[in-house]
Amino acid sequence: MTPVRAPFEIGGQSVPAGSRRTVDIPVSVLSDHTPVTLSAHVIHGRRAGPTIFVTAGIHGDEVIGAEIVRRLLTMKALGSLRGTLIAIPIVNAFGFLNQSRYLPDRRDLNRCFPGSAKGSLAARLADLLMREVVARSDLGIDLHSAAIHRTNLPQIRVTKGDKEALRLAHVFGAPVILQSTERDGSLRAAASDLGVNVLLFEAGEALRFDELAVRAGVAGVLRVLHTLGMVGSRGVPKPRGKSMLLKSSRWLRAPQGGLLRVFRDTGDVVSKGELLAAVSDPFGEVERDVVASIDGIIVGRAVMPIVNEGDAIFHIAQTASVERAEDTLQVLRTDLEGDPIFDEDEII
Structure with missing residues (x-):
């Protein structure tokens, strides 16, 4: 016993x-x-x-x-x-x-x-x-x-x-x-x-x-x-x-203050030099692009459309292979969206 x-x-x-x-x-x-x-x-x-x-x-x-x-x-x-x-x-x-x-x-x-x-x-x-x-x-x-x-x-x-x-x-x-x-x-x-x-x-x-x-x-x-x-x-x-497993990451920051328009989201795989967002002054006279500085995955981003110069906009984790990262993340996204644990009537 x-x-x-x-x-x-x-x-x-x-x-x-x-x-x-x-x-x-x-x-x-x-x-x-x-x-x-x-x-x-x-x-x-x-x-x-x-x-x-x-x-x-x-x-x-x-x-x-x-x-x-x-x-x-x-x-x-x-x-x-x-x-x-x-x-x-x-x-x-x-x-x-x-x-x-x-x-x-x-x-x-x-x-x-x-x-x-x-x-x-x-x-x-x-x-x-x-x-x-x-x-x-x-x-x-x-x-x-x-x-x-x-x-x-x-x-x-x-x-x-x-x-x-x-x-x-x-x-x-x-x-x-x-x-x-x-x-x-x-x-x-x-x-x-x-x-x-x-x-x-x-x-x-x-x-x-x-x-x-x-x-x-x-x-x-x-x-x-x-x-x-x-x-x-x-x-x-x-x-x-x-x-x-990603061993390093970095933040991309706003090049100027103004209105932020974001073109990519968390979970997106991006390539170095790719356009991710734009920051414009309220009059539309001056606009600065925000481009990826490395190949990587966006693991975090700002959600406010108003930024000051130097504000953190994108957190990018570096990856060695853009293609492999995209394939892996697509499988994991599908896994979460259709996770069988949430098809059961266990959650009140």
Whole structure:
């Protein structure tokens, strides 16, 4: 007879094996005496396995992650979960309520890790997340979108040279994998110092839902859980294509201020010298072209039609073969648009 697993302890509460519960961990009290909590939904399986956290809303205006977590928690595959899943749809409740990237003290939470129990509001929230969630986990998946007025192609970011993170990034199955350095103060960097890998998922734009981005996120998390032996294969989609690993990227910036007309979109494969956009003054007297400086894939772009000189317009990841990139991305686009996981009546 298999011994019963011990309850999972978090926030001073116990979640028995074979159960799921939303645990509200006190964070602070607003100036009007409204309490604020870090709300984590814990699924503690009957059988042993890894402990994985999925976080969203570290930046309060990045709402796509909250929808990914919501859909994830409706999936039937989680009913027989091995191990433990900690899902937090909104880390930065302060920013979420204000539709802002930041906390009330104007700090970026993702530059305040590992935090401090006696520091600023952002530092205290970062410290709480590290102690209660990250330190108890074997792996994390952190969900983000582009900043306000920008949008991103679904992508996973990993640290160069981290073979295990790269393996899991390919399992996730986003169209693009980008190698990027860990930023000081980020959740990914602080978790790495504890020996916990974090996959950073970027997709869509702030304050907006993007259906394909949400699908990519839900499918990717399920694939990782399946690979780690936490869920079975039923309902877990297999990508028909392989993610493209891209080792470098650069931003193209507005050559002048004015009105921006964009001719290419995220996910488009472009060639060096190709016309991507034009910036004109409001009178139509002066117009400057924006052309691709490298062969690559547009993995992010500005969505506002008004720009100042030097504003970032296109984020292009370099590729060695335009033709191969186009073929690969077409397969992955088709995969997301017709993903069988979303043909089932599992999502409310």
